[in-house]
Amino acid sequence: MSTERMNIHEIDPKAYQPMFAMEKYVHGGTLGEDLLALVKIRASQINGCAYCLDMHGREARDAGVDNRRLDVLAGWHEAPELFSDRERAALALTESVTLISRGGVSDLIWGQVKAAFTEAEVPVLLMAISAINVWNRLAVATHQALPALPAQ
Template identity: 40%
Template sequence: MTTDAHSAPSRRVAIPATNPRVYEALVALQAAAADGVDAELAELIKIRASQLNGCAYCLHMHVSDAVALGVSDSKLHMVAVWREAPHFFTAQEMAVLEFTEAVTRLGDRGVPDDVYARAAEHFDTHTMGQLLATVIMINTWNRIAVTSRYAAGGDERRARAGRLNRP
């Protein structure tokens, strides 16, 4: 069955229920990606990618997670317009947001060398790999949530896991 963007889907896949091995593999990959990444930076990555991908479910979840970590409301309100509000962010955070945008929007122009270099100024090679994996994972979760039409505020992850840094 098909639906338009404004009606309820009648038969959408729910990966955790229909494909539990795939879901558990993604959860394990998410945990590996998060290892050693600053939790606040990870949430900024997840928020920005979710904004770009139009994923209300993940955006709601990760703004809530960021609030729980103590990220200020002022900073969270400025993530979408970080270039116009640089005084809310550190140089490291801005480099990560720019890197997140480039990786999320690969089709636009790939990841330009200057964008990669600005992020790499703040992190060693291992951490750059972890940040890249974090961006990749949130893009994966965004695609699952948007395709499956998960409802914002219906945080199934918390019901299953009961903790932060899970998809």
């Protein structure tokens, strides 16, 4: 277990304000809290962000995402029957954007996204993916501490 390096919010509460504005934009769209949670968890799995995995796992369950789907999310390619076309397109885009240096976003994935989302939803999805990647990087870089478990 690593020690938290710094608490950005304690040092400069204004530092997170642009990110909160981005989150307000993303959650004000029509993507749905369940899809947003899947996107945030998948990016956080790739980036190894325990803090975000913990937070967005709880959000996913609160949004009604079935535990089975959360259990296999890292292997969603192998379980297409558990995810809709829309979710698969969003997850593919999430992986491509999160791993952007590995060849960018293919035309195939872009076509899947354009087929599954309205033109107005695509920027919201891109902003959601971008935001979680920023959050992941902040949390991993600072070793952001997980909230304590409730007393048993």
